[in-house]
Amino acid sequence: MFRSKAEKKVLEAGYEPSRLPPGQYLTDKWPVLHAGSVATYPADLAGWDFRVWGEVESPIALTWAQLNELPTVEVTQDIHCVTRWSRFDVTFAGVPWSAIRELVGQRPSARFAIAHAEAGFTANVPAEALEQEGALLATHADGEPLTAEHGRPLRLVVPGRYFWKSAKWLRGIELRGDDQPGFWERLGYHNDADPFAEQRYAF
Structure with missing residues (x-):
């Protein structure tokens, strides 16, 4: 019944129901969910940098100004939270991984990417996931x-x-030859996280 009600809402909104993964519901809001507190920075982002290291020829540390000198793209896609909400047609703009890859000289041995965020948060994906259409910083x-x-x-x-x-x-972003489970993966969430396969938890 949950699935049929969710599909009905998607249809009423004028969307194709197949866009909604199983167990999800459609929302036009963007709920705020995270572990820990919200990170804050100076207005001019002084002292902020973005690093890439690991299986690369040339590790980098880019300031905010340097990051903004790189090519940008705009993509529109659906997003799906493990807490069961989905939001359609979200438009993101930013730097494609290809621009970063050229700067660092990504090695063929780089099979996995570990995202490092504030407060020690990490998230792991295969390196090829960064090359997918729609992936960006x-x-x-x-x-x-x-x-x-x-x-x-x-x-x-x-x-x-x-x-x-x-x-x-x-x-x-740390590029590695071996995988390393991230913050939520170490707490029992699924390593692959495919919404259409309902890969929410590892157990």
């Missing part, structure tokens, strides 16, 4: 700079996975 959502609650100034956006993989307050 987002600075904007729906035409506006990210708010503090949604990850200002930078968050990872990884399409096709529950949204905890899209780490807020991103400060770095």
